Amino acid sequence: MLHAGTYSANVVAAAAGATLEYMQTNPVFEYLNQLGTTLIAGLKDILTHYSIPHHFHGTPAMFGISFSETEPKDWRAVLQTDLAFAEKLFVQMHQRGILIDASPQQPWYLCAAHTTPDITETDSFILTKLNKH
Numbered sequence: 001m002l003h004a005g006t007y008s009a010n011v012v013a014a015a016a017g018a019t020l021e022y023m024q025t026n027p028v029f030e031y032l033n034q035l036g037t038t039l040i041a042g043l044k045d046i047l048t049h050y051s052i053p054h055h056f057h058g059t060p061a062m063f064g065i066s067f068s069e070t071e072p073k074d075w076r077a078v079l080q081t082d083l084a085f086a087e088k089l090f091v092q093m094h095q096r097g098i099l100i101d102a103s104p105q106q107p108w109y110l111c112a113a114h115t116t117p118d119i120t121e122t123d124s125f126i127l128t129k130l131n132k133h
Helices: 011-025 028-049 083-096 116-131
Strands: 055-059 062-066
Touching: 028 055, 028 062, 028 116, 083 116
Parallel strands: none
Antiparallel strands: 055 062
16 A cells, blocks of 8 residues: 655654654753853853853743843844853853854754753853963
8 A cells, every 4th residue: 555645654754753742742842941040050150150241032942142341132232242261161152062153143042851950051161261361
């Protein structure tokens, strides 16, 4: 018997269906928001301790950081932030295996595979780097 169709026997469609089922039966968004809130709070504490001007924007599961005295409101203001510091820190994070986009204009993404120890490791790594800064 032939069953033809665009998504017939397509493994991507099957994976998407499994992902949607998982998201419907598990508190994925609540988990991501909790992890992001924890990460942001830790980063804020560290950056404030070292008197590094910063602003967070976005949602806890997908946020950005701007290193500046004032919160950027447009693209020109983003270009006035400390992009060199951000890029240097983000590249060091990438070299450590903390995979965020090295461009400081890009958001940080969390996923359901991240854990509380991942958040702690990220905060600890940044704290270590800033101790040497």
